[in-house]
Amino acid sequence: MSTVRLDVDKGTGVAVVTLDRPERLNAIDLAMVRELADVWRALRFDDSVRAVVLTGSGERAFCTGIDRDAVVPQPSSPYMQDDPLLDVGPKANDLWKPVVGAVEGMACGGAFYLLGECDFLIAGAGATFFDPHTTYGMVSAYESMLMAQRMPYGEVARMVLMGGAERLSARRAYEIGLVCELTESGGASAAATECAAVIAGCPAEAVQGTVRALWAAREAALAQAFAQAPHLISLGNLPGARQAELFAARRAGFRTR
Template sequence: MNAAMNAPMNNVGVTADKDTGVAVVTLDRPGKLNAIDLAMAGELQEVWRGLRFDDSVRAVVLTGAGERAFCTGLDRDAAVPQPNSPYMQDDPLLRIGPKANDLWKPVVAAVEGMACGGAFYLLGECEFVVAGADAAFFDPHTTYGMVSAYESMLMAQRMPYGEVARMMLMGTAERIGARRAYEVGLVSELTEAGGALAAAVACAGVIAGCPAEGVQGTVRALWAAKEAALAQGFAQAPHLISLGNLPADRQAELFAGRRAGGYRVR
């Protein structure tokens, strides 16, 4: 891919091929399994809003650097001060997705390795997901005494109820493998390990070859079909989180006591 556009950022990489009209956005913290800190959250907002004004980009691929993870959600070291009220909560991940930043160009996710927790904020706002054979999806919230609210609501738009309920309620005890994710519809195309990015770029190239107005209108129409339900659910999320989350020190205690290898892949 020609590096025709490069964003001067530390945590998010952007390259664009002016010939194909496809941009690749890369979460670039592989040493942290592409966990999202506050700096990366801010950079993602800048990227999505910047792509709104670049007419040479007609489709986008979102991926993660390295082989181990697409994204593992919010960085545990990120300090997010919260108001002392169940009615006012600051969630830095609510503004990291393309739709949340009013970008109506199609976004295809390319997933290798782990995608868990806050990664679903991003996957939930992509048009479809391409995954390598080693991809795995799970949500650790319940294991650590936290409510999976926004993540569950977003994935409930992509998977059968029983499947998303099982994934969210099982916590770290179980991971959905790439094959199972494909079978239940979370993943639209399954590739060999390491092949997700190339396949996603190929799909994006086909989409970018269509007239942009029709494509963007279709993206907006697809999102309109589910945004009302999401808005209703999101309105309840802060209260559910406030009522159900354990205190931060207890969450940290559970996280510190986690056991490596204590899960199965389904």
């Protein structure tokens, strides 16, 4: 069963990539990792597609990160950490066509691997952003590094350090520049598709060169930060059994700002 839906409008040149596990809040399992990589790589060679919208199925969530039921084998050495989410984004798969993120509902944790590789984000009024890693005894490394490229330092620090106790509202995300446009709830995908269609109407070579130039301004800092991430995770993460205990005992309350 497919976990990613691809819809291409050859008339406008826009493809819509939809995370399609609404029953699991579009959490990413290993099948979705493989399917996303296949979709991004296929879009590299489809010249009828000149811009992409990335969204999630259903109203409750864009994506809630790695599926906790996904079994991710890990080598015993801290020098060989395997993180499957490093391969889920368009830039990680060498796609330089512009990607506009359309966020409805929750976007948290591993969702930032995807949002961090979108070129800009549009959110419905009910969208919320948060990172629960620290609550469950895990280091927020790649997520915080990607968001540090898109948000003021203090806002990233507050979000990742507060863990599951606080959520960033769509309005606040817009105020700090994480989101560039707010719509009514349910309107993000249509607004993102409209923007993508305008971009797709420009000469593809110029657009893709601009995307690559923008990413070049970020990737040197990201590469240096990412090089430290596996060691920080291996040092700072609690053992898996303890993480599971904290997850089982998680607090129900949170505030949204």
